[in-house]
Amino acid sequence: MSTDEIRHCQVDDKRIISLIRQAEIVAAGHLQSKIYGRLKCQSGKRMLRKNRVFFYSFKQAISLGYRPCAHCMAKEYAIYTKSLS
Numbered sequence: 001m002s003t004d005e006i007r008h009c010q011v012d013d014k015r016i017i018s019l020i021r022q023a024e025i026v027a028a029g030h031l032q033s034k035i036y037g038r039l040k041c042q043s044g045k046r047m048l049r050k051n052r053v054f055f056y057s058f059k060q061a062i063s064l065g066y067r068p069c070a071h072c073m074a075k076e077y078a079i080y081t082k083s084l085s
Contacts (some may be wrong), residue, residue, distance in 0.1 A: 005029065005053035005064060016054065027055040029066050036061035037069030044069065 006025065008016065011047035019025040020039060028044050031051045036058070037044050041045040044052070068076035 001053055002031060003060070003063075005031075005055055005060075007031070008052035008054065011048045019054070024056060025054045027061050029053045029061055032055045033071050036066040037072040041069055041072035043071045 001071060006019075008018070016025070026039070027036050028039055028041070029052070030047050037070050055064075055066075056070070068080050070077040
């Protein structure tokens with residue numbers, strides 16, 4: 001497992017689909033805003049390919065400085081915001 005995110009613009013769609021089906025990729029994120037969420041998140045599905053990154057785990061996303069999505073991960077986001085105060 002890599003320690004870096006997988007940038008969608010640098011990987012073939014067939015490879016991404018294969019990794020998702022094999023449950024190797026479990027989360028996606030937005031490169032500039034540093035937000036990660038579930039693969040089925042409606043907010044995430046609207047982002048541009050050049051901004052989309054994928055993660056092997058939620059822990060990986062956190063370790064790379066991403067925060068949880070307030071839409072698809074509301075519980076995790078609430079915990080995150082409380083940790084900031």
